[in-house]
Amino acid sequence: MGSAWTVIKEILRGSAITARHFFVNMTFHTLRLFGLRTARRGAVTVQYPEEAKPLGPRHRSLHRLRPRPDGRPSCVACMLCVTVCPSECLTVEAAEDPDPEVQKVPARFVVDLNRCCFCGLCVEACPVDAIRMDTGEIRLAALDRKALEVRLDKP
Amino acid sequence: MSAPKTVRLTIDGRAVEADAGTNVLRAAEKAGIAIPHFCFHPGLDVEGSCRMCLVEIEGLPKLELACSTVVREGLAVRTTTERVRRARRDVLEFLLAEHPLDCPICDKAGECRLQDYYDLHGRHPGRMLEPRESRAKKVPIGRGLILDRERCVLCTRCVRFLRQVTGTGELGVFERALRSEIGIFDGTPVDNRYAGNLVDICPVGAITSEDFRFRTRAWFLTRRPSICPHCSRGCAVSVESRAGYPLAEGERRVYRIAARENPAVNGFWMCDLGREGRRDIEAGRLSVPLRQGRPDPGLSWTEAAGEAAAAIGRIPAGERGEKTAVVLNGRLTCEELARARASFVDGLGCRNIFFADSRPGRADGPLLTAERTPNLRGAVAAGFSPRLPDLGELAAARVLLVFGSRLAEHHGGPELARALSGGPRTFLFAAHAGPLDGLAEMAVPVAVPAEKSGTYINIDGLAQAFDRSLEPAPGGPAEGAVLEALARGLGLDRGGGDGR
Numbered sequence: 001m002g003s004a005w006t007v008i009k010e011i012l013r014g015s016a017i018t019a020r021h022f023f024v025n026m027t028f029h030t031l032r033l034f035g036l037r038t039a040r041r042g043a044v045t046v047q048y049p050e051e052a053k054p055l056g057p058r059h060r061s062l063h064r065l066r067p068r069p070d071g072r073p074s075c076v077a078c079m080l081c082v083t084v085c086p087s088e089c090l091t092v093e094a095a096e097d098p099d100p101e102v103q104k105v106p107a108r109f110v111v112d113l114n115r116c117c118f119c120g121l122c123v124e125a126c127p128v129d130a131i132r133m134d135t136g137e138i139r140l141a142a143l144d145r146k147a148l149e150v151r152l153d154k155p
Numbered sequence: 156m157s158a159p160k161t162v163r164l165t166i167d168g169r170a171v172e173a174d175a176g177t178n179v180l181r182a183a184e185k186a187g188i189a190i191p192h193f194c195f196h197p198g199l200d201v202e203g204s205c206r207m208c209l210v211e212i213e214g215l216p217k218l219e220l221a222c223s224t225v226v227r228e229g230l231a232v233r234t235t236t237e238r239v240r241r242a243r244r245d246v247l248e249f250l251l252a253e254h255p256l257d258c259p260i261c262d263k264a265g266e267c268r269l270q271d272y273y274d275l276h277g278r279h280p281g282r283m284l285e286p287r288e289s290r291a292k293k294v295p296i297g298r299g300l301i302l303d304r305e306r307c308v309l310c311t312r313c314v315r316f317l318r319q320v321t322g323t324g325e326l327g328v329f330e331r332a333l334r335s336e337i338g339i340f341d342g343t344p345v346d347n348r349y350a351g352n353l354v355d356i357c358p359v360g361a362i363t364s365e366d367f368r369f370r371t372r373a374w375f376l377t378r379r380p381s382i383c384p385h386c387s388r389g390c391a392v393s394v395e396s397r398a399g400y401p402l403a404e405g406e407r408r409v410y411r412i413a414a415r416e417n418p419a420v421n422g423f424w425m426c427d428l429g430r431e432g433r434r435d436i437e438a439g440r441l442s443v444p445l446r447q448g449r450p451d452p453g454l455s456w457t458e459a460a461g462e463a464a465a466a467i468g469r470i471p472a473g474e475r476g477e478k479t480a481v482v483l484n485g486r487l488t489c490e491e492l493a494r495a496r497a498s499f500v501d502g503l504g505c506r507n508i509f510f511a512d513s514r515p516g517r518a519d520g521p522l523l524t525a526e527r528t529p530n531l532r533g534a535v536a537a538g539f540s541p542r543l544p545d546l547g548e549l550a551a552a553r554v555l556l557v558f559g560s561r562l563a564e565h566h567g568g569p570e571l572a573r574a575l576s577g578g579p580r581t582f583l584f585a586a587h588a589g590p591l592d593g594l595a596e597m598a599v600p601v602a603v604p605a606e607k608s609g610t611y612i613n614i615d616g617l618a619q620a621f622d623r624s625l626e627p628a629p630g631g632p633a634e635g636a637v638l639e640a641l642a643r644g645l646g647l648d649r650g651g652g653d654g655r
């Protein structure tokens with residue numbers, strides 16, 4: 001008897017919360033309709049993935065290497081990101097560049113998204129601001145693990 | 156020789172004893188007080204040009220150089236006063252005013268004195284408004300060395316090394332004042348077998364080596380002490396490697412071999428042949444066991460040793476000593492040689508024990524000996540008289556055990572094949588691949604010297620123990636373990652041995 005009452009109590013409480021949201025949202029939508037109280041909006045359902053909300057300016061999404069003016073990556077293969085990465089998911093192999101002012105460029109730059117925890121420490125560590133996580137690409141599912149090892153040095 | 160006189164002085168209020176004739180910098184170092192310095196190197200004459208080592212000495216009005224002040228009885232040195240600290244900061248500020256600050260692409264980063272000292276003694280903001288002087292950043296100076304003049308702090312260690320140690324003097328300081336730069340004389344690049352030391356002694360990243368260039372960063376390296384096995388000097392070296400991240404899982408790479416200090420043998424130096432030894436560890440290794448010349452990953456070394464022991468056991472007891480031949484090599488440690496002697500000579504009564512090693516080269520400079528094996532003295536000490544086998548002696552055996560791949564350097568592949576076909580049952584235990592692999596009934600990989608521990612006796616009779624500096628690949632035992640298994644298989648193991 002006691003336990004049945006607990007269940008009923010919780011159902012009623014849940015319904016009350018849902019009803020509260022309904023009436024609060026309806027109130028704000030109605031006010032907005034009449035041009036009143038526009039600062040706060042009622043909740044809306046976004047039809048993701050057909051529709052997407054804009055990402056915040058500080059979001060962290062798929063990495064990219066910022067290009068130099070001539071299109072090659074600006075990364076100098078210093079491996080500071082490799083060093084700092086707590087998930088040990090970066091692979092950078094350096095190569096020699098004929099330009100003595102550049103000298104060191106990545107021959108291979110791979111981020112293994114299977115392991116990346118999107119902490120953004122690589123972005124913080126980079127001394128030349130080459131790696132960024134601002135592509136806005138957050139849909140990063142794939143059917144096999146290999147496809148999640150992303151090469152960043154090749155477009 | 157009488158013991159050098161010691162003098163007593165105080166450094167930072169601490170009473171310190173030092174041999175007469177040493178400088179304040181070394182005396183302080185011995186007492187655990189580090190004085191920053193660029194141009195001083197214990198293996199070279201004092202230059203006194205970088206001014207980084209300034210210290211305060213009681214009774215003297217100006218700061219003095221710790222590198223060129225010889226210790227005297229009752230000297231009172233202070234290394235931590237405000238004046239000293241200021242002087243260090245100012246010296247660094249001048250050095251860094253002209254520095255390109257390209258640490259991200261500099262191979263020295265992580266083991267660079269400029270970085271370390273800036274962190275400890277500098278920490279000043281940059282005040283240079285003028286553009287930095289731009290200089291040549293990639294000058295090949297010979298023997299795979301690259302000079303970056305922007306990074307150079309003109310300590311002249313490199314110049315002094317080539318004048319005082321090798322006596323070849325290929326580098327010099329050209330021009331004067333702000334335009335001073337290190338360079339080679341027209342058309343005569345650095346060309347001696349000790350050039351690799353320049354990379355070690357350059358306190359900044361001005362001289363780097365092509366071999367190491369851009370391959371990893373210094374902080375990833377694991378440095379472990381070992382002894383160079385490429386000639387019979389037995390120089391102390393440090394094997395610098397990395398296993399695992401950022402390499403692939405299970406991958407191991409040896410990035411370089413550097414000199415380690417040992418006043419009794421090599422001082423601070425080593426030759427380039429020893430540095431090249433990185434390739435001996437990395438390349439040309441026998442990686443999978445072979446059975447009749449075909450890769451057989453399932454074949455374990457224990458099985459091969461057991462089979463070899465059984466093959467010897469099948470020879471009638473009276474003929475065993477006659478019909479068994481063993482080829483050892485001068486890379487085996489004293490412990491391994493002693494075990495080989497106990498099993499083959501004392502146990503089996505075997506008279507056919509040979510040695511096959513790299514061909515001798517040319518002795519060169521203060522360290523490199525003509526003999527290119529680390530432990531031939533050890534072989535003699537173990538009671539062997541090393542000599543090469545001729546093909547007839549090998550063909551006459553019924554069971555042939557070969558340690559090492561060098562036999563094929565002395566007898567051509569086809570001749571060996573002819574001698575061994577139809578002749579002895581051959582078992583090969585070698586670290587490197589070679590023509591012999593295909594001729595042996597079983598060939599299994601073993602460790603290189605850097606992957607094992609033991610003792611080597613160098614050309615001067617000095618016994619030096621060393622420890623394993625690299626983890627051997629799984630299934631690649633030290634020869635000592637193979638010898639131990641053989642002794643067990645032959646029923647000769649009297650226990651108490653330590654085959655590592």
Ligand code: SF4
Nearest residue numbers: 085116117119120122
């Ligand atoms: S976001 Fe974090 S986990 Fe991912 S690559 Fe960068 S440092 Fe590594």
Ligand code: SF4
Nearest residue numbers: 075076078079081126
């Ligand atoms: S992305 Fe930045 S931190 Fe990473 S290797 Fe390139 S330059 Fe260095």
Ligand code: SF4
Nearest residue numbers: 307308310311313357
């Ligand atoms: S190249 Fe290196 S060792 Fe030679 S003077 Fe310059 S900083 Fe010193």
Ligand code: FES
Nearest residue numbers: 192194205206222
């Ligand atoms: S170390 Fe004394 S002046 Fe350079």
